[in-house]
Amino acid sequence: MNIRIRWHIKVIGVIYLKVLVTGATGQLGSALLRQLKNTDYQVKITSRRKPENVNFEWVYCDFLTGEGLEEAVSNIDVVIHAATSPIKDSDIIDVLGFKKFLDMTQQIKHFIYPSIVGIEDIPMKYYRNKYQAEELLKNSTVPHTIVRATQFHSFVENIFLSKPLFKRYLVPGDIKIQSVDVDEFAAHLIQTINVGPQGKTEDFAGPEILTLREMAELKIKVNNESSKVASFPFPGKLYRALLDGRNTNDLRKVGKVTFEEFLIAKGN
Ligand SMILES: NC(=O)c1ccc[n+]([C@@H]2O[C@H](COP(=O)([O-])OP(=O)(O)OC[C@H]3O[C@@H](n4cnc5c(N)ncnc54)[C@H](OP(=O)(O)O)[C@@H]3O)[C@@H](O)[C@H]2O)c1
Known part of the structure; x- marks a missing residue:
């Protein structure tokens, strides 16, 4: 194929693809925006709070009420759907609002949906x-x-290890976690734009499976803290599923950045 034809394919097929990122202020959304800045895609973003220092076209969008959804998807080729609400109104935002949004995206070329390893085996409403x-x-x-x-990694740290209480990290220390770097996952999703629609794909899991106790100990070591870990079990099926590592996938250790490297890069 000559260079001119290849260039045309690049222009039509790649450079001018219009990509919508929902949930632009979230952990994944922010990582996507940092990387999309360095691509030639035309990017539109949505959230309720306007992200700071971002030059992409922003549309106010609320998955609870449906406000802004139609404007957000107009003239879009690819959606990366990172809007979510794990705690409040998840039934509406992650299912009903999601369905309404999906119905509006019938004309797009590719809908990319980030999901979570093991959700069918872990008894949690959000999952x-x-x-x-x-x-x-x-x-x-x-x-x-x-x-x-x-x-x-950032999610695990925020939820379980943000601050010690009376110099103790009080955690369900025996549960297993295979955390992954959000920037690596964002890069993988952006590569997926080029690959095109693939249906359900292989899991994208972190490089090592640790117990939460081991993760807390790593944080203490990296930050040179004098805190200790106090571990507690909690009753029920959720605890057992996490003890069994249903949220992990030993065969898909594709992430490279370890939790320890994440902590070192982040600093205190
Ligand atoms: N966190 C993890 O460890 C993890 C792991 C694997 C997969 N995932 C998946 O990755 C995706 C992104 O997760 P995340 O951790 O980045 O989420 P997050 O940090 O909680 O961010 C959620 C985003 O959704 C937006 N949002 C919340 N309520 C909204 C509403 N009513 N209408 C419109 N936007 C709303 C928020 O922005 P505003 O509040 O400004 O609207 C925010 O930008 C989710 O699908 C999640 O299941 C997450």
């Missing part, structure tokens, strides 16, 4: 909602890719 959203997408006619990742 059931994510599974329902996956099913809605699978049963739709919208060309799509579903990529499940394990928990992000």
